[in-house]
Amino acid sequence: MQLEFIGPFEIIVGLIIRFWPVWIALAVVMGASYYYKSKLALYGQLYDTGVGIAGVGICLFWLFTAIFASTVSPFDPLKQYFVMKDALPGAIEAETGQAFLFGGDRLARDVFSRMVYGSQIVLVIAPAATVFALMVGTTLGLPAGYYGGKIDTFLSFLANLVLAFPVILLFYLLVTPGIMDTPIPYTMAGVFFLFPIIFFCTLFYTRFRNRPRLLAIQIGITILLGGWIYLGLVFNADPLGIISIRPNELNIFVAVVFASSPGVFRIVRGLVMDIKTRDYVAAAQTRGESPWYIMLWEVLPNARGPLIVDICLRIGYTTILLGTLGYFGLGLAPESPDWGTGIKESSRLLRAYVHPALPPVFALMSFVLGLNLLADALREQSLKD
Amino acid sequence: MLFFMLRRLGTMALTMLCLTMVVFFLINLEPNLKKLAISQLDMRSSSEDLEKWLVNNGYRQNFFVRYGQWLGVVPKQPNTDPVTGEPKARFSYCNEPAEPYFGGVLQGDFGCSTKFKTTVANKLFPALGATGILMFWVMVVMVPVSLLIGVLAGMREGTRTDRTLSVASITTTATPEYVSGVIFAVVFASWLGILNGSAATATSQGVNFYNFTLPVMTMAIYGIGYIARMTRASMVEVMTQQYIRTARLKGLAFNAVVIKHALRNALIAPFTVIMLQFPWLLTGVVIVEVMFRYQGFGFTLVEAAGNNDIDLLLGCSLVSVFVVLSTQLISDIGYAYLNPRIRVQ
Secondary structure: OOOEEOOHHHHHHHHHHHOHHHHHHHHHHHHHHHHOHHHOHHHHHHHHOHHHHHHHHHHHHHHHHHHOHHHHOOOOOOOOOHHHOOOOOOEEOOOOOOEEOOOEOOOOOEHHHHHHHHHHHHHHHHHHHHHHHHHHHHHHHHHHHHHOHHHHHHHHHHHHHHHOOOHHHHHHHHOOOHHHHOOHHHHHHHHHOHHHHHHHHHHHHHHHOOOHHHHHHHHHHHHHHHHHHHHHHHHOOOOOOOOOOOHHHHHHHHHHHHHHHHHHHHHHHHHHHHHOOOHHHHHHHHHOOOHHHHHHHHHHHHOHHHHHHHHHHHHHHHHHHHHHHHHOOOOOOOOOOOHHHHHHHHHOOOOOOOOOOHHHHHHHHHHHHHHHHHHHHHHHHHHHO | OHHHHHHHHHHHHHHHHHHHHHHHHHHOOHHHHHHHHHHHOOOOOOHHHHHHHHHHOOOOOOHHHHHHHHHOOOOEOOOEOOOOOOEOOOOOOOOOOOOOEOOOHHHOOOOEEOOOOEEHHHHHHHHHHHHHHHHHHHHHHHHHHHHHHHHHHHHOOOOHHHHHHHHHHHHHHOOOHHHHHHHHHHHHHHHOOOOOOOOHHHHHHOOOHHHHHHHHHHHHHHHHHHHHHHHHHHHHHHHOOHHHHHHHHOOOOHHHHHHHHHHHHHOHHHHHHHHHHHHHHHHHHHHHHHHOOOOOHHHHHHHHHHOOOHHHHHHHHHHHHHHHHHHHHHHHHHHHHHOOOOOOO
């Protein structure tokens, strides 16, 4: 059967039209931010430079693509349309009359829809894993930097131990189908996911311990919310059935958190060692504040600038790690539409067909680039202050 | 200085001991052993057969005994044939003495590779040699290019050159190897057809321009951006120093100032960064070698991990951990040596 094609110009127009919810959302958010930028502190200052606007724009673009994925993508990312096997970009699918904008892949799926749905996987796992890594790294890095001595030596040794692992070896050991039969991923998840709860409880306790009523409410909410998420993620036993995670996703999540928390630890430790020599810390110590109050309410807020920059860079790095996992076929299901898996599948067949490889490649690259530009702009803004 | 070195070497040995123990534990998890037994016998073996094979080959001994044997501090017992009771080597392709002996990493015996059916040393060291060649060319390309970009961008901060080069280096840091590899292969191998999309021939026929450019380029490009940014930052800092102003004011040309006064001081920080790039390159090596089918260390690691080749994977992790730790040590010592302001206590 002969396929009908649309031309390159129509492909571009088709792409622009398909992304319509993304454009509207982008226009609204960025327009409003630009208009009120003087009131938006650090975020508003991003709109002063071209690099900042580009960074925010690219990141928001992928964020909205992930949110509106079902509207943007014309086809089901997993469904196979057998006539469309290895179809070139612009081929028209006969039944629906819609075009395969970026062509079809080896298994006759729409490359464009897969790219769009791939953004969902990346934009859920990468920021979430980064936030958890941040919690773990901060909770351990604060005492290491503040107290120094034996705690520091021990924790730094552990961090260096993990950092001395080449990432890829770590993934080959930690993300295997076999390891899901052992309790290791669940134990690690159980330990890592405790850190946010501990972090917030300490945060509220140190500040509000003289106001028991307020404290009780805050600790209660933290434990209730945290415990709910904890049950859902670690034991897959969410009583409401809203939060659930597949075992292989949990495995990836844990491995990524494990690989990136020592990096956060080192940065936080270094920042704390620098900040603890300041006068306001000495003042707090003279007031008789507890060490954890000083760490969480005096030191940490003053370390936020470099930390925010690091978060941006780290989300990008986590995206790269996820891509690496996909590229080696570790953890994610083989038919999963994420970008790394897409690159793996298509890179083997580059000699025959080039077009299935390019969309995931450029998607991944542009998202990481957006985050890096954002980090760069943020760094410049925080240096200005 | 000597005490500092000794302490660092001690920490390094301890780290390696801990890491190899962790790796040993993870590799010898129950599902992995079962997979190994299945691959050594055949798919239809009953679970009793698998269990018997594991017991016979010593995989069911105490964890610490086995780790000690691998390390070479606990004697290895010879294997006995279950039928005749005679000593029999575990694997036919590996020599094994018939009496108890110390044969571990400390004695230089890395064990047997079940995947490649040879000793680990036979497989691992040629692969390391091949990767060494790749690394050498990557360094030859990466270091001068990135230093040049960094110095050019940093010597006049805020100019158009600076901004262009900065954005370019941000772009390369956003391009992991599996992305740039695909792009380069598409452009140079599929469209232009001037370079080989695979380095498989480099192993058999030797390295040449056509089969080696793409892997080297792919690996270098990710590191270039990072090193260039570090060099730029350090260059910018140096250019604001008093002695640069003095040199300018005494009438020296701008180029002479950059080359004679700024460059040497600006290159201290990038040295550390370059040394610390080795762990990154290790991950890059794995991706690039798999992508371009180059039979080096990374390729071996993936094969070992994919086939649960216990001894080979342990050998690979030992090597990579050693590389990471020794580059850290060298960068610390080199930094102290290059920068007279820092003295080690």
